Amino acid sequence: MAKKAKSKKTKSLQSIMNKYSQVSLASEMYGEVENMPWLPSRSLVMNWVTGGGIPFGKVLELFGQESSGKSLVALDFLAICQKLGGWGMWVDAESSYSKDWWTTNGIDLDKVLVFHENAIEVISDWTIETARALRKKLTHNEPILYVLDSIAALDTIERLEMEQTDEKAEMGIRAKAMGNFLRKRSKELADLGVTCIFINQLRKKLGTMFEDPETTPGGEAMKFFAHIRMGFYRKKQIKEKVHGKETWVGNYVSLRMKKNKVSPPRPTMETEVYFLADYCQPGFSRYAGLAEVLEFSGAVKREKGSSIYYDKEGNKIARGEDAFQSLLEENKDIRSKLIKLAGINTFSNTKKVLEDLNEKEINLFPVGEEEE
Secondary structure (H helix, E strand, C coil): CCCCCCCCCCCCHHHHHHHCCCCCCHHHCCCCCCCCCEECCCCHHHHHHHCCCEECCCEEEEEECCCCCHHHHHHHHHHHHHHCCCEEEEEECCCCCCHHHHHHCCCCHHHEEEECCCEHHHHHHHHHHHHHHHHHHCCCCCCEEEEEECHHHCECHHHHHCCHHHCCCCCCHHHHHHHHHHHHHHHHHHHCCEEEEEEEECEECCCCCCCCCEECCCCCHHHHHCCEEEEEEEEEEEEEEECCEEEEEEEEEEEEEEEECCCCCCCCEEEEEECCCCCCCCEECCCCCHHHHHHHHCCCECCCCCCEEECCCCCEEEECHHHHHHHHHHCHHHHHHHHHHHCCCCHHHHHHHHHHHHHCCCCCCCCCCCCC
């Protein structure tokens, strides 16, 4: 006669939650906080396309063509991070750091750590050790921004220390090391509230017909670990009179969302980036493209074929795109009202969220004791 199988005891849900401390109800994940704070940029269009900027602890991959503003937007996020009381961590794998250029873009050089390194394994260890030390220092939910510029410039220790004539043509070594880095560090970086920007280049696949012809260096891991993937596509040049001569001062740039796991998908929008300090403040324009965003989001209305803009109550506010754009730039009250209606995150919003957290004495990112 066959033996009767012993029935397994079923544990209660509460006992399982007590055993696995990482488990909690979704409604209780941030305690008294409704949502995780977002780090915004100065560009309102970019904040809208991404859904608010970058949530604390999440990963943004920026890729695109040369002169499309990838490093400039990372500097823009860094400047906002510092204004909110935070610090930056910048891996300068391309050796492109310039003291004058960073100060021109509003960076406080005493609140950013720059690491000149190309070896993925070394960068991985420095990243997590520095992130822990900074979060121990920043105990009031101040943002920490980590920027890696760029993935295309990275390699493994073995290959970097090897003579080029001795290198083996082995495929996937760098991609495997990059995958290990992301797999090993992403969870703790999220727990520490470190906002990450990985800058990458844009390459073309040869011979493709029915698939996406665009690809990025560093393997497939970044595509999976990034919460937001945004492509920057350079359009025509912006030329203006500078010192009496027509000069190339910037570019029109399309912001194309390829992946977003933290916000609903948004359509491609166009904005402007400037890089000539003699003409204006370098970086992405704060208001360029805002009119189109407000219309798409329903904050303003315009009948098909008409040039007249109306607010939600049906009141006429401007005639023509140029007049509406000027109104947005000059009238702070109307601009603030429309930005709020469109649900666009701003520096002021994030600052208020952090102030509320501090008033309630909530620390979203507690860390253990510091090592001697």
